[in-house]
Amino acid sequence: xxxxxxxxxxxxxxxxxxxxxxxxxxxxxxxxxxxxxxxxxxxxxxxxxxxxxxxxxxxxxxxxxxxxxxxxxxxxxxxxxxxxxxxxxxxxxxxxxxxxxxxxxxxxxxxxxxxxxxxxxxxxxxxxxxxxxxxxxxxxxxxxxxxxxxxxxxxxxxxxxxxxxxxxxxxxxxxxxxxxxxxxxxxxxxxxxxxxxxxxxxxxxxxxxxxxxxxxxxxxxxxxxxxxxxxxxxxxxxxxxxxxxxxxxxxxxx
Numbered sequence: 001x002x003x004x005x006x007x008x009x010x011x012x013x014x015x016x017x018x019x020x021x022x023x024x025x026x027x028x029x030x031x032x033x034x035x036x037x038x039x040x041x042x043x044x045x046x047x048x049x050x051x052x053x054x055x056x057x058x059x060x061x062x063x064x065x066x067x068x069x070x071x072x073x074x075x076x077x078x079x080x081x082x083x084x085x086x087x088x089x090x091x092x093x094x095x096x097x098x099x100x101x102x103x104x105x106x107x108x109x110x111x112x113x114x115x116x117x118x119x120x121x122x123x124x125x126x127x128x129x130x131x132x133x134x135x136x137x138x139x140x141x142x143x144x145x146x147x148x149x150x151x152x153x154x155x156x157x158x159x160x161x162x163x164x165x166x167x168x169x170x171x172x173x174x175x176x177x178x179x180x181x182x183x184x185x186x187x188x189x190x191x192x193x194x195x196x197x198x199x200x201x202x203x204x205x206x207x208x209x210x211x212x213x214x215x216x217x218x219x220x221x222x223x224x225x226x227x228x229x230x231x232x233x234x235x236x237x238x239x240x241x242x243x244x245x246x247x248x249x250x251x252x253x254x
Contacts, residue, residue, distance in 0.1 A: 026036075030215045036246045041209055045222055048202040053230070055119060055194065055201065056187040059090065059126035064180070067134025072164075073176075074139040087133065092132035098193050101125040105197045122194035122201075126187055137179045141172035174245050181238030185231050202226055 031045075032038035074085030105121040108114040116124060145168050153163040171178075195204035206223040213240050 026218065027215050028218055030213045031218050041213065041219075042222065044209060045202070045205050045226065048200055048205040049226065049230070051119065051199060052188060052191050052201040055122050055199070056184065056191050059123045059130060059191075060180075060184050060187055062123070062127035063130035063134045063183075066131040067136075068138050069130065070135035071138035071142065074135065074143055075224065085139070089132045089135055092128065095129070097125065097190055098128050098196065100129055101193055101197060102231070104128075107209035118194070118197055118199035121197060122199055123190065126190060126194070129190075130183060130187060133183060134180075137176050137183070138172065141179075142168055144175055145171050177242055177245065178238065181234065181241075184238075185234050188230055188234065189227065 029035050029038055031041055034043060070085055070088050073081035074089075093254055101122065103116070104125040105116065108116065108121075142164075149167055149171075150163050153167045158166065189203055192203035195201060197215060198204070200208075202223060204221050210219050213219065
């Protein structure tokens with residue numbers, strides 16, 4: 001219901017902006033759903049949603065896997081292993097995403113002979129950048145589980161891998177689910193930077209449409225509304241998943 005309200009709110013905002021045609025400087029007809037030209041432009045803009053969401057989702061899945069693998073050494077008692085975690089996290093987090101995207105797309109072919117297309121270069125760069133944040137999220141989630149539960153698991157015969165799989169990680173994931181949802185929303189927004197290498201996601205399509213229509217304000221307004229709807233839907237989806245997994249502590253305590 002909240003998602004529907006959010007969508008209606010975004011639609012109302014867009015309709016209100018369209019109604020501002022009394023300002024002669026604004027030409028909302030280029031993105032109006034009531035004109036043939038506007039319908040064609042809106043269809044072109046919305047067509048980038050698939051690549052934006054798919055790229056963000058794939059990057060999130062990869063970053064979660066890599067982040068978990070990096071987080072495990074971060075909770076080890078062995079100092080060299082912990083140092084590996086710290087070095088990776090600090091180095092990757094220090095690299096801005098835009099230069100990383102450009103380095104992956106233009107640099108990998110020269111350095112490693114690996115030529116990625118627009119889409120997979122974006123996925124790889126987003127995943128690499130986000131993996132450091134995911135590692136810290138997982139490390140904090142795992143360390144929030146009382147040590148007594150791990151000790152109890154070992155007393156019943158579970159080894160380290162089984163303890164992590166059946167006891168620690170299920171609880172940790174429920175606790176870090178809101179943070180993972182925030183990272184997904186962050187990835188969707190940061191995917192706009194992939195437009196610089198030519199991927200026709202939402203932002204790239206908006207830029208291309210501006211070149212032909214010369215109406216930046218109107219087109220970027222629609223772009224903002226598109227991102228707003230997507231992020232609101234993701235937020236509501238994460239909240240639903242929290243309740244489904246029983247991670248909503250407020251409701252659990254009622």
